[in-house]
Amino acid sequence: QVHLQESGPGLVKASETLSLTCSVSGRSISGYYWSWIRQSPGKGLEWIGCIYNSESITYNPSLKSRVIFSLDTSKNQFSLRLSSVTAADTAVYYCARHPTYGDYGGYFDYWGQGTLVTVSS
Amino acid sequence: SYDLTQPLAVSVALGQTARVTCGGNNIGNKNVHWYQQEPGQAPVLVMYRDGNRPSGIPERFSGSNSGNTATLTISRAQAGDEADYFCQVWDSSTVLFGGGTKLTVL
Numbered sequence: 001q002v003h004l005q006e007s008g009p010g011l012v013k014a015s016e017t018l019s020l021t022c023s024v025s026g027r028s029i030s031g032y033y034w035s036w037i038r039q040s041p042g043k044g045l046e047w048i049g050c051i052y053n054s055e056s057i058t059y060n061p062s063l064k065s066r067v068i069f070s071l072d073t074s075k076n077q078f079s080l081r082l083s084s085v086t087a088a089d090t091a092v093y094y095c096a097r098h099p100t101y102g103d104y105g106g107y108f109d110y111w112g113q114g115t116l117v118t119v120s121s
Numbered sequence: 122s123y124d125l126t127q128p129l130a131v132s133v134a135l136g137q138t139a140r141v142t143c144g145g146n147n148i149g150n151k152n153v154h155w156y157q158q159e160p161g162q163a164p165v166l167v168m169y170r171d172g173n174r175p176s177g178i179p180e181r182f183s184g185s186n187s188g189n190t191a192t193l194t195i196s197r198a199q200a201g202d203e204a205d206y207f208c209q210v211w212d213s214s215t216v217l218f219g220g221g222t223k224l225t226v227l
Contacts, residue, residue, distance in 0.1 A: 047216035107154035
């Protein structure tokens with residue numbers, strides 16, 4: 001069974017950088033796609049982007065200028081950095097796995113429990 | 122940009138059939154995936170590629186997709202089916218989610 005666990009600060013000051021890590025157990029992260037998804041309080045889901053390896057990364061165009069993904073196969077984890085945060089970035093952040101990139105296999109079959117990140121002014 | 126439209130709320134009587142729709146331009150040409158989210162929990166995949174159930178999802182859940190509407194159907198609705206349901210597609214190399222539908226079982 002694959003298990004994902006997000007970790008990182010729950011409180012970030014406005015204009016600073018939000019950093020989160022997703023630790024994966026039960027399966028190697030190699031060979032799969034890994035996404036970050038967020039959900040603002042009481043709102044819907046927003047895809048932030050996905051990573052397969054250091055050469056294969058896709059960001060949501062709406063966040064592309066502020067986001068950086070990385071992946072560490074030795075630790076079986078991947079990370080998110082979101083810069084210049086504002087109150088609008090307050091959300092529960094999820095990491096999730098999908099078998100492939102794109103329409104056919106781009107469904108999220110494993111999710112982390114999510115971590116709430118609050119941006120303070 | 123591509124838009125996905127879901128009703129904000131759907132209600133169903135206990136034991137009856139609920140249908141949650143997801144509208145989009147020619148969505149029938151896309152693979153639609155569905156998630157169930159209970160309060161305070163992470164989403165759970167309940168349907169992938171229109172009508173495929175992951176292991177562990179009851180047969181009461183089924184899906185279809187044609188024309189401009191994809192539908193998640195929940196037969197013999199139970200109290201435990203009360204949750205938010207989100208549809209998801211890919212468009213122009215980007216993942217899109219519907220706004221979500223709150224299912225109430227009366």
